Each structure stands twice: as C-alpha cells, then as structure tokens.
Amino acid sequence: MKHPDNIKEVADLYPDYMGFIFYGKSKRYVLDEQKEAFSSFIFNSVLPVQKVGVFVNEEIKSIIRIATEYDMNILQLHGDETPEYCENLRLLGFTIIKAFGMHKDFDFAVLGEYADVCDYFLFDTQSKEYGGTGNHFDWSLLKQYDNSKPIFLSGGLDIQDIPTIHDLLKDVAVHALDFNSKLEVEPGLKAVEKCKQVIELVKAMTQ
Numbered sequence: 097m098k099h100p101d102n103i104k105e106v107a108d109l110y111p112d113y114m115g116f117i118f119y120g121k122s123k124r125y126v127l128d129e130q131k132e133a134f135s136s137f138i139f140n141s142v143l144p145v146q147k148v149g150v151f152v153n154e155e156i157k158s159i160i161r162i163a164t165e166y167d168m169n170i171l172q173l174h175g176d177e178t179p180e181y182c183e184n185l186r187l188l189g190f191t192i193i194k195a196f197g198m199h200k201d202f203d204f205a206v207l208g209e210y211a212d213v214c215d216y217f218l219f220d221t222q223s224k225e226y227g228g229t230g231n232h233f234d235w236s237l238l239k240q241y242d243n244s245k246p247i248f249l250s251g252g253l254d255i256q257d258i259p260t261i262h263d264l265l266k267d268v269a270v271h272a273l274d275f276n277s278k279l280e281v282e283p284g285l286k287a288v289e290k291c292k293q294v295i296e297l298v299k300a301m302t303q
Contacts, residue, residue: 098126098284100137105288107143109295112272114145115172118162119152121225123283124276130284138166148172148193152226156184163190172218174226183213191215193248197222198233204240211245216271221251230277235261238268246271254278255290258297273298 097103097114107114117124126134149168151159153175163171171185174195186192194210195218196202207217221233230252241247246269249261253275261273277283279290 097286098124098128098130098134100133102285102288103137103143104141106286106291107145109288109292111145111291111295113148113170114143115148115150115274115276116166116168117150118154118159119150119174119226121152126284135166146170150174153177156181159185160188174218174220179209179213182210186213186215193218195220195226195250197226198237198251200234200237202237204242207241207243207245211243214245216248217243217245218248218250218274220274232257235264238265241268244269248272248274250274250276252278255294255297258294258301262301 097106097116103114116126118127119125120127147166147168148170149159149163149166150172151162151174159171163169169189170191170193172193172195173182173185177194182192182194192214193216194214196207198219199222202222210217219233219238221231232252235249249265249270249272253261253273255278258273261270275291275294279286279294281287
C-alpha cells in the first residue's frame, strides 16, 4: 500500500494487517514519488488496522528511524537478516515477522535459530528479489513444519486459493494469509472490491 486514498478505502474494510514496503528496489516502495502524500496521510491518520513496515537487509538504525517516524511497531524482515539482527530489534519492543523463501530444498531446521527471537514466521516463494513473484510455492512443503511458531502464508495468493488453503493447511499454525499482487490494479494500488471479497471469505472460513 502506498496511495493515501487507496489505503483509507482498504483500511475501512478492517483487514487485520496492512503492509508498507520500505525497500527501495520494490515496485511498491512507499517513499518514491508518493513520499509526500504518504507521509502526510500517515502522520495525520489513525488507521483501524495494524501497520507492518517491510524491510530488506536494512541497517538497524534506519529501521528504528523509519518505524518511529511512521508509527509502525510491527516489522516484517524479508531479507537475509540473522537471528541476532532480529533479536536486537525485538528487544527494542518491535513485533518481528521473519520471512523465508520456500523451495524444495528448504532446510526447516534453520527456523530453530529464529524461534526465540521472532514473533511470527512468513513463508513466501523464493526469489532473488526477496518476494514479489506473484507465484505460489509448493504448499505441501509445510507438512515438514514442526514448529509451534504461528506463520503468515504468502506467495501469489488469490481469492480462489482460500478454500484450498483451509483444507491443505488446517494442521499448520497459519496465523494470517498475506495477499498482495493478485488483489492489485497496479503495484501498490489495491482493487478494493477484491479486497472486500477476500476479507469476507477469510472471516467466513474462520468462524
């Protein structure tokens, strides 16, 4: 999300989380040509949603500055951040979501090093660009997940995936579904009606 009017329209649907990408190489970078409008809106708004700042291999001091400036106490770390890096930010009071790129040879044992320094794991489709592929990974890989840490499921999720996710992953600790590209008109601009459909379906599924 990066367009103020669009942010407000989607926030009014009451999703649980809304992500703001602070990674300069992303097509959804919130501080490009939208910086002035985005900054003004965030400073003057009380959104009815939890705001998540998304970062990739950013310097810790920069994350602290940005997260403080834009009032985001949830951080999604989507790069190659170490357990020590995550711990340093968590000790400052931030809620930490650590992302991992899934592929057929992913070593789930790696997660053990992060279990005590993160609040959530996020599983996305592996890519050199740190996500944003718009593609699924093989969800059956998550049958190997034996950690109790709740997860965000990401990777090209679409409306029609919701029933399948419910059936396939009901035994996995899925905390939230991370929708992005399949609900967009263009990068960073969400189709509000599609967002509404997704939220209604997910809420119906979890009742």
